[in-house]
Amino acid sequence: MATYEKLEIEKIRKDFLILNTAFKETGRTPAYLDNAATTQKPLSVINAVEKYYKEENANPLRGLYKLSVAATDVYEEARVKTAEFINAEKAQEIIFTRNATESLNLLASSLGDMLLKEGDEIVVTIMEHHSNMLPWRAAAKRHNAKVTYLYCDEKGKITKEAFEAVMSDKVKIVSMAHVSNVLGVCNDIKTFVSIAHKYGALFVADGAQSVPHMKVDVLDLDVDFLAFSGHKMLAPMGIGVLYGKYKYLEAMPPFLAGGEMIETVTLDDVTYAEVPHKFEAGTVNAGGAVGLSAAMDYINRFGFEQIEERENFLTSYAFEKMKEVPGITIYGSDDAKEHHGIITFKLDGVHPHDVAYIMDSADVNLRAGHHCAQPLLKYLKTLSTSRISLAFYNTTGDIDRFIEELVNLRGKMGL
Ligand code: PMP
Numbered sequence: 001m002a003t004y005e006k007l008e009i010e011k012i013r014k015d016f017l018i019l020n021t022a023f024k025e026t027g028r029t030p031a032y033l034d035n036a037a038t039t040q041k042p043l044s045v046i047n048a049v050e051k052y053y054k055e056e057n058a059n060p061l062r063g064l065y066k067l068s069v070a071a072t073d074v075y076e077e078a079r080v081k082t083a084e085f086i087n088a089e090k091a092q093e094i095i096f097t098r099n100a101t102e103s104l105n106l107l108a109s110s111l112g113d114m115l116l117k118e119g120d121e122i123v124v125t126i127m128e129h130h131s132n133m134l135p136w137r138a139a140a141k142r143h144n145a146k147v148t149y150l151y152c153d154e155k156g157k158i159t160k161e162a163f164e165a166v167m168s169d170k171v172k173i174v175s176m177a178h179v180s181n182v183l184g185v186c187n188d189i190k191t192f193v194s195i196a197h198k199y200g201a202l203f204v205a206d207g208a209q210s211v212p213h214m215k216v217d218v219l220d221l222d223v224d225f226l227a228f229s230g231h232k233m234l235a236p237m238g239i240g241v242l243y244g245k246y247k248y249l250e251a252m253p254p255f256l257a258g259g260e261m262i263e264t265v266t267l268d269d270v271t272y273a274e275v276p277h278k279f280e281a282g283t284v285n286a287g288g289a290v291g292l293s294a295a296m297d298y299i300n301r302f303g304f305e306q307i308e309e310r311e312n313f314l315t316s317y318a319f320e321k322m323k324e325v326p327g328i329t330i331y332g333s334d335d336a337k338e339h340h341g342i343i344t345f346k347l348d349g350v351h352p353h354d355v356a357y358i359m360d361s362a363d364v365n366l367r368a369g370h371h372c373a374q375p376l377l378k379y380l381k382t383l384s385t386s387r388i389s390l391a392f393y394n395t396t397g398d399i400d401r402f403i404e405e406l407v408n409l410r411g412k413m414g415l
Helices: 009-014 043-056 066-085 100-115 134-142 160-166 189-198 246-251 286-302 304-323 352-361 374-379 396-412
Strands: 094-097 121-125 146-150 171-177 202-206 225-229 240-244 262-265 270-272 328-330 342-347 367-369 385-389
Touching: 043 066, 043 286, 066 094, 066 286, 094 100, 100 134, 100 171, 100 202, 100 225, 100 240, 100 246, 121 134, 134 146, 146 160, 160 189, 171 189, 189 202, 240 246, 286 304, 304 328, 304 342, 304 396, 342 396, 352 367, 352 385, 352 396
Parallel strands: 121 146, 121 171, 171 202, 202 225
Antiparallel strands: 094 240, 225 240, 262 270, 328 342, 342 385, 367 385
């Protein structure tokens, strides 16, 4: 039996109520194919958050009474579990944020302030989500530094040679998507990290599209920082993660200032709390952290070997059928295995927004637009595309519904 067949999908799907709830208007359940935007949440996550608010809620890290201690405990347990999940050396290397965007802004601000001076360079790729491009551009501007763009080829591959060509002693930071939210390609982070380190540059990986789908081991990759969002990996919205090597987090200045991030404050001076609290100003999202904890438990029940194999199977299934649709252009690699659940496409003569609207009338949910990666789309010579993105709980039935609509779509548009 293939590993993906070991996953009892019908049983798993019962955990995701939204996937089993028919729309009143149509009587159909959704074929949810927008998982790169956000995933659905299993009952165990929803129940864990409910339990936290019913039984354990108080302001964590502050009070000396039982409820506050309980809230602190569950919050810090989530930190330990997150560290284990990505194989960080210490729990203190995990900073909770709102999402990957906030993690990357924190870094661009604090790491930028620590490292950058006039004439320095930051390397980002052309395939970055705006969240991993705009914060670095702002940091470069503040420090009279420069952003250098690293290009992929037209199929989305970034070669070692292309990477080496942009590296020099001036480069202080490299920030790169692990998996692209448009092309689905998985960049060879491990090789790039080792090259970046030879030049003395620090390496930031945007793991928003990798951490939910594959085993990401920060020690093995040797990345200096990793950013990701809970809501793309079964957890609630509003909880994100920044991993950083302790020695750098310790040296970096704080991002936001306020409660809980200080040791002492006088009218003239301030000393900061230890890492990670130095980077977690204000009341933290304990309920979100509890949800993230439950989401990681859910993923750990199956493990990434099974999840990856199932998602690869679904990606190949969709890819092969999509390739046969008349008038379709698929962006990125010709090999389904390089897509990691993400297939971005265009249909001749149909605006991507029309694709999404018409799909919605059949309760097939997908994304249309620029996917927050306008420079990449311009490089690919388009303004807008449609995208399906898969999760392990999707079925071939979901994909069949999508393909059926796709085949009929041009006819419906009178083409
Ligand atoms: N990076 C990548 C590669 C993404 O796909 C996304 C979300 N689409 C983000 C960053 C930003 O994630 P969030 O909106 O959760 O901050």
